[in-house]
Amino acid sequence: MPRIPVSVLVKAYRRNPLLPLLLKECRSLDSARNELRWLRERALRDSRLPGRLRGSWPGWRARLRSMCLWRSRGFPLQYILGDQPFGDLEILCRRGVLIPRPETESYTVEAARLIRQALAQEEPGSPGTRSLRVLDLCTGTGCIALLLHALLASHFKDMIVLGVDLSPIALNLAQKNLDHNVDKGLLSRRASTDIHFQRADVLGRSDSSIPAVEEVLPKYFSQSGALSEPSATRCDLLISNPPYISASEFRDGTTARSVRLFEPRLALVPPATGSTEDAQDRPEDIFYRRILTLSIKLQAKVTVLECGDMTQAGRVVEMYTAMTSSHSDHSSAEIWPSTERDLAANGFHPYDGSRCVIIKRWAR
């Protein structure tokens, strides 16, 4: 990491003695100034709360100073403030659960657009009468599941969204987020009954006591009356932001210090399973093969998978092409965003940084 020039530090200090603290993590004065304002607003807001909720801080200045000190050690802003905007939602953030990223927000919005488009082409009937089934794997805070409901609920009469995660802390927080956003009126009332969170293992390891994803799905996605038949389990949109960082990228500085130290490794780096099925792929790609298998099995009309970068996304597309080469599957896999317009409009770097793979499947 390049050193911050002393002149910038001095300039920052002159403006506000707390700014150099934030500069350590923010790297740019503009961004540090914004963070300082957000932290100050929060400290002031909390100081006006009634005594019991306010905590033991003697005053907002002391609180602000302490917040800045935490931040200077790399502690994520969202854990300090306790939340992060995601679309129009307010997602609560707690240690032990991955903080929602802006890229994920872009993928979610694009996924919502695509599934509406796909279903409108398929059944041109009146929009209010259709139903929609959504599966979100590795849901974490539940941000994707909740935002999809916010974006799509008005277009579908029936909607089921299932968020799956391995971590009980995450599932607990996801449920809290559902309640929190319904309470704030950011999600419609029906979200409480439309959205479910369920503990399951996406990797489906036989040695664990946690059920595999396939086992929990029929309960939510089976067509009525056909519960016994596994082929009847279908879903329309499959979306996931699985752990995708390799062990070396986690260590070598590609992953930011703040992320490495304070965000859960479970959500970032796939575990070593030792299974032969996984051996054909790189260790950081093992989630994708499982999810792609599930996507084919569930005949998902749209599948959206977040990847770490272009090369990883390329590997996932290749993996999918190889998996479907034997049977005549009417589908396409592509990397998004790839056009100049999509990249700029969503704030993506022209060749660096995260991408997602989008698979569209047509009914035949």
Place this chain on the structure above:
Amino acid sequence: MLRCGRFLSPVRFGLRPFLRRSHTDSGLSPVLLTRARLLAAEHDKLSDSLAESFDTKIAKRAGELASVTKVLKEWDNANESIVELKSLLEDAGTDAELRSLATEDLESSREALPTISDRLKKSLIPKHPFADLPCLLEIRPGAGGDEAGLFAYEMLRMYMTFCSRRGLRPTILKQDVEDGPSEDRLSEAVIEIEADGAYDLLRTESGVHRVQRVPATETKGRTHTSAVSVMVLPSFPESGSGLDNALNFEDPSSDYYIDPQEVRVEKMRAGGAGGQHVNKTESAIRLTHTPTGTVVSMQDERSQQANRRKAWQMLRAKLAEARQEAREQELVQLRRGVLGGVARMGRGDKIRTYNYGQSRCTDHRTGLTIHNLDDVLEGGDGLETVMESVRTWMADREVEAMVAEELAKEKK
């Protein structure tokens, strides 16, 4: 009441020769009267058709014309009674008691006439298309370096307190400070005043404000002059559907429609890895309207969605104001032939001076000076007085333009 003295500069009278000449005995130019009669006739016709079948558009137009009709009726009644009283006085058979009563009545009627004709004139002024809208007020320092930035901050405070005092609840949409030791050197600020009609209330403030004072940083005690530009922009609600057809910015046939294809959206985020590898907190948005090159950027909120909404609101406001300005400019060109050089104040013109040394605030449009600068800068009654004088001035200019236009029509 104001503790300050006020004087009207001779220039103010010099600006209105045209109106004076065109005045008739009754204090109203015949062209305006003709126009009022036409509008009243239209109103009666619309009312008749409304009695048969209701139509929101017609009802709205009728509502707009109702005040003209009402004031015109008052005016006619006043004139009628004057004529009657006069004939009564001229009649030799009227007894002395009645005569003295009639004289009294005639006087009071004559006194009331100018007020009525003033009201009639004002009711004839077409409503500004943005008059009912809330507004955004943008403050930018101009020439004068640091000092301009400092004064821009004081103007921000002035408008904030002015609005709060009137119960308008202003919110700061954007506040960018310049690099320097203090937080009070603005490089740009935007206030949103959400109350309906705020645009009409504040549109007197658009233009260049000049400050003359000895800056805190000045060691030799010299007075500096610097400038701050203020722009009052219409603020459209988030969805255009609640608006009139003309103002519905979502309707491609509206004058204020913006084609999304013509707007480049950029999320400004530092390059490099994204996704799970990093956790950046930047959420800035920049919009560029390619045909006009108008750029708006917003970074104040943590939520990108919120920044995007605010940026769109700003972009719509700026483009709508620019389009309205262009239309007004066109009108001025048309009128120029009739009026000669029209004194029209654009946003580039110096409209007001705040002089600290003499503790005065002078508006250059009306020539009004308030000798209590502190009160003006605190957004108090002084500022209100200045703004009210400008409102009257603006109305007078509108009436002049109207007379000119009607005259031009007659010549053809």
